[in-house]
Amino acid sequence: MDRASLAAGDRLVAAGERVTRQRLQVANVLAAAGRQLTADQVYGSLRRQVPSIGRATVFRSLETLVDAGLARRLELDGHVYAYVACLPQHHHHLACTNCGRVEEIDEAYVRPIADRLERDMGFQVDDARLDFYGRCATCRTEESPAS
Numbered sequence: 033m034d035r036a037s038l039a040a041g042d043r044l045v046a047a048g049e050r051v052t053r054q055r056l057q058v059a060n061v062l063a064a065a066g067r068q069l070t071a072d073q074v075y076g077s078l079r080r081q082v083p084s085i086g087r088a089t090v091f092r093s094l095e096t097l098v099d100a101g102l103a104r105r106l107e108l109d110g111h112v113y114a115y116v117a118c119l120p121q122h123h124h125h126l127a128c129t130n131c132g133r134v135e136e137i138d139e140a141y142v143r144p145i146a147d148r149l150e151r152d153m154g155f156q157v158d159d160a161r162l163d164f165y166g167r168c169a170t171c172r173t174e175e176s177p178a179s
């Protein structure tokens with residue numbers, strides 16, 4: 033087993049989930065992609081390596097990875113979901129709706145919002161799930177008219 037699989041296995045165990053070969057394979061596909069993938073894209077890419085894998089298994093494995101914190105679900109236009117591999121630390125995402133690239137941003141960007149909510153509303157934020165959708169720097173450069 034390679035190091036990425038070992039790390040994924042450890043994280044599944046820590047989350048109280050069973051480690052199966054399929055779950056590790058799905059986790060590896062996501063981690064190697066570095067971008068968001070729909071369940072069908074994960075299935076398509078995995079089927080080339082593991083022809084026997086079932087579509088339902090891939091879908092269930094993705095949900096397990098989300099539950100265990102190894103992946104996050106991002107909503108695309110038209111209520112389609114995409115999945116992205118996630119680091120253990122708490123963080124948020126910048127998801128490019130044009131090229132599909134997903135960057136992770138630190139909690140520090142969101143902390144001021146939580147602090148302000150506590151100050152203004154008396155609400156203590158324990159957990160925040162906040163992702164940002166838009167266009168990445170590369171896509172914006174390509175879009176802007178040459179002047």
Ligand SMILES: [Zn+2]
Pocket residue numbers: 104116117118119123124125136
């Ligand atoms: Zn992430």
Ligand SMILES: [Zn+2]
Pocket residue numbers: 128129130131132133167168169170171172
């Ligand atoms: Zn982009």
